Amino acid sequence: MTITAGTFCRGDGKGYLELILEGMEGHETCQYAAYAEIAGGVIIPCSLYWPDEVERTWSAAASRRVVLAFPLLDGTKLALRVVDHRHSDHVLFTYVVESLPSKVRSRLTYRLHAEQAVRIRDIDRRLRSANGHAEVTGIYADGKGGMVLRMSASFPYRADARYALHVYDESGRPLDARTVVLEDDAIPQVHDRNLTVRRLSLSVPLPGHPGTICLCVQSEDDPLDGAFTCLLPPMFSHIVNDCRNELRHASLDPGYDSWLRGRRVSLAELERQRDVASQWFDAPMISVVCVLFRTPERYLRELLRSVLCQSYERFELILVNVSGACDSVDTVLREIRDPRIRVIVADNRSIADNTNVGIREAHGDYLAFVDHDDVIEPDALYRYVSEIREHPQTDLLYCDEDKLTESGRYEWPVFKPAYNPDLLYSYNYITHMLMVSRVALDQVELSPADVAGAQDYDLALKCAEVARDIRNVPYMLYHWREHAGSTSMNADSKPYAVEAGRLALQRHFDRRSIPATVDSLEAMFRYRPRYRFDNPPKVSIVIPTKDHVDLLSTCLNALFERTAYADYEVIVTENNSEDPQTFAYYEELQREHDNVTVVRWPGKGFNYSAICNFGAKHASGDILLFLNNDTEVIDERWLASMAGFFTRPEVGVVGAKLLYRDGLVQHGGVWVSPGGCDYLNQRCGAGELGYMETLQHPFDCAAITGACQMIRRSVFDKIGGFDEKLDVVLNDVDLCLRSNAAGYLTVFDPDALLYHNEFSSRGHDEQDPAKAARAIDEQMRFYARWNKKLLADRGRYFNSNLDQYNGHFKIVY
Structure with missing residues (x-):
């Protein structure tokens, strides 16, 4: 047999050389192999593609064409070789590729024989190679x-x-x-x-x-x-x-400015809103409170216009002027003729005291707070009152917000979830535009001077404690102006406010009798409650397993070596293992660790829910932790951090931050929508902040994965444990949703760090037809149960302006 070179061309990262084989007989295609040899003896296996392979099995033709795909490495010389795979030292063909000659020949091919170049280029995307395929899936x-x-x-x-x-x-x-x-x-x-x-x-x-x-x-x-x-x-x-x-999440979306301008209220809609609002017989009075301190004239005029053009007109604007003699402020205030504006002149004390002056002067049923250099949308009060009319028990409201640059561009949008206590305990995500009811205000003390700079955080926390209902108004209504002196541009402009925020949060826990110490984090205005128990509860760690001693031993060794929390037990729940080495390991475990118990599930096959329920029956702890055998603890604080959330009676389930072995995020919480669910922030770097900093701070989410799922024992018993009709899929999500429905929070804890080698134990269900069919049945059962509830909860964890089916918080266009 003889081999000659034919058409040659370069593609994206690969070169393609057509070879003509003469005198080839029978089914010989699989016996040939090709490789590229580089100076120094480096061998890179290359792929051969046979365009007419099947036809040639019955053809009598003596010649065949094959395409050799090879790497484009222009910094060296490649020797392409074709060999008989059975005798790899028998080289049948050699072709040398050098950078410049190959570029010249390729250009001539595209110019003179374009059809032939198209025929062989990217053949690896159209045909399968006998010896394998490799591709980059992401960077x-x-x-x-x-x-x-x-x-x-x-x-x-x-x-x-x-x-x-x-x-x-x-x-x-x-x-x-x-x-x-x-x-x-x-x-x-x-x-x-x-x-x-x-x-x-x-x-x-x-x-x-x-x-x-x-x-x-x-x-x-x-x-x-x-x-x-x-x-x-x-x-x-x-x-x-x-x-x-x-x-890229919503706050970084470069198209946001256009998105906002295309969706904000029109002048015609504003007129219709005025007509509608004028017919509301029970319309509440809104007091908008604003403290003025040497506000630049332009900013003050724009603020006043943004309030006075509201489509909801039953409001008063209380301006607390603590500027002293200030031309920029005085000039604007002298021009005011609108009876809805009241100017209160006061001595400049702390921002908390100044705000309290406005609160005491307000006559409204609800009080809203705006900063003196910001602006609000003309339908802001209309949207808030609409929410109040739909939910009359609402005592605290806030909206979505963004930043307004000096050039007039809108950026960094924050589409907020419904009330999320754990996120609020990390930083004041509510911020703007805070509105509270007179009912709530009458039950709390106004903010003292020592929380100045964080008085809005202090007030939000206090009102949240007594509020009958808390609502997010999912519209972009508040624009936080960026300029050199604003906190939005320079957090250091109010260094005292950091400690003020910590103090406000600490007092919140003290009022609730929750044993926690609040630490200020390195990032400005970011906090971390450190919960503590007088008597730390026992944690029962239930680990379902079948064989795979290598995985289980890695999991347990890391757990024993990297767990600072003292009072825990391990319940290894054995599921029909067959390898004698597995049972020998069980005996060794129980000999060496007096807090390890191995129990044998009596069922057959695989039913994760039943196995976990069985393991829980043998647990003696007040807190249950269901842990996969393919996890590995990274940080010794993990168990104490997770368990600490249960000092708060409203917490039902806590989950961990799970990483792939390469350090990217595998699980940062779970989003759940009608007909779909998946992990949040997947494939982000572990050190990234994530949308609204949800990769670095605890927050309440719809669900967390069962790979590391902690639940209060009393809650587990109250809701009946795992649903054993959900054998394999979505049982962990179902457990969270039933806990949520019972009135408890599901918390993602980013300080609990573990690796998770997902699919190591069982593989992918879609690879087995029977498993795939079972998974579909269980998914149908799950969504039949929850779809109606998930529709009603739209926007609770994911703002309704965001794609409900994307864990990377994308704006809906």
Whole structure:
């Protein structure tokens, strides 16, 4: 047999060379292999693609065409070789590729033989190779200035094959790459379930933009068994940008300014709102309180216009002027003719005292607070009163807000969830435009001078304690102006306010008799309550498991070594293991650890809910923690941090921050909507803030994953434990939703850090037809139960302006 070179062209990261094989007989395609050899003896396995492979099995033609795909490494010379795989030292064909000649030849091909170039270019995207496939699936920021590259590779299954990832630069030099294996599965082939495919999901950290790189997944015992993919700098940048867009949350959306301008109220709508509001017989009086201190004339005029043009007209504007003699303020105030405006001149004391002057002068049923240099939308009061009319028990309200730049551009929108106590305990996310009822105000003390700068936080916390109902008004109604002296631009402009906020939050816990110490975090105006028990409750850690001693031992060793919390027990719930090594390990565990008990679930098959319920029956703790055997504790504070939330009686379930082995976030809470649910902030860097800083601060969410799910024992018993009709899927989410429905909070705790090697124990259900069918049945049962409730709760955890089916908090366009 003879081999000659035909059409040659370059593509994106790969080159393509058509080969003509003469004298080939029978079914010989699978016996040939190809590789690229680089100076120094580096071998990169290449792929052969046979466009007419099936037809040739019955054809008598003596010649065949095959396309060889190889990496484009322009910093070195490649020797492309075709060999008989059975005798790899028998080279059948060699073709040398050098950068400049290959570029010239490729350009000539595209110019003179474009049709032939199109026929072979990207053939790897159209045909399957006999020896495997590799592709980059994402490149993500790690939150520390570096990147994390994710890729997948698949090969015909060989039981004894062991694969390793090698990374080369454009000169073929190996790069130091610490590979993380995220998944390594044997799965049925998509088009023929009788054939098995080896699929790997790999990750490699990169210090930054590395230039051209070649990623080669290669068998350790057969260098020709492997697959490669090659990224040129533009390709690398394109993938990085795609992944950045995938994770970019609403506050960073560059199209927000246009979004707002296209959705804010029109003048015609304002007139209709005035007509509607004029017919409300029970319309409340709204007192808008604003403290003026040497406000720039332009800002003050714009503030006044924004209030006076409200479509809801039953309001008074109370201006507490503590500026003293100030031309910019005095000039504007002398021009006021509107009887709805009252100016109160007062001595400048603390901002808390100044605000209290306005509160005492107010006549309204509700009081709203605006800053002297900000503006509100003309339908702001109308939207608030509409919410009050629909929910008459409301005592505290707030809206969505953004920032208004000096150039007149709107940016950094914050679309807020419904009342979220744990987020509020991290920072004052309510902020603007705070409105409270006279009913609530009459029950609380006004803010003292020592919380000046955080008086709005103090007032919100106090009113939240007595409020009958708290409502978010999901409209963008408040614009927080950015200028050199504003807190929105410069948190250091009010350094005293940091301690004031901490003090306000500490007093909130003290009033509620919750044992907590509030710490100020490094970030300005950010806090962390440290809950403490006089008598720490016992935590029962229930771990369902079947064989996989390697996973279980890793999980337990990390738990024993990295758990500072003292009073806990481990209930290993055995589920039909078969490996004798498993039972030997159980005996060793119980000999060496007096707080470990192994119990055997008497059922057959796999029913996660039943197994966990069985384990819980053998638990003696006041708090239950259901933990997967494929998790690994990272931070020793994890258990104490999670358990601490149960000092608050309203907390029912607590979940942890789970990471992939490469440091990206696997679980940051769970979003749940009709017909769908998934993890929040998935694939973000562990050090990233996340939307509304939800990756770094506790917040209340719809659900958390069962991989690390803590629940108060009394709540677990009250709601009947896990639903055993949900054998495998959504039982953890269902448990959270039933706890929520019973009036408890589900809290995500970012300070509880663990790795989670998801799918390590059981694999993917979709790979097995029977498991896939069962999963669909359970999903249907789950959504039939919860869809109506989920529709009613829309906006509770995810603002209604955000995509309810995306865990990265995207604006709905």
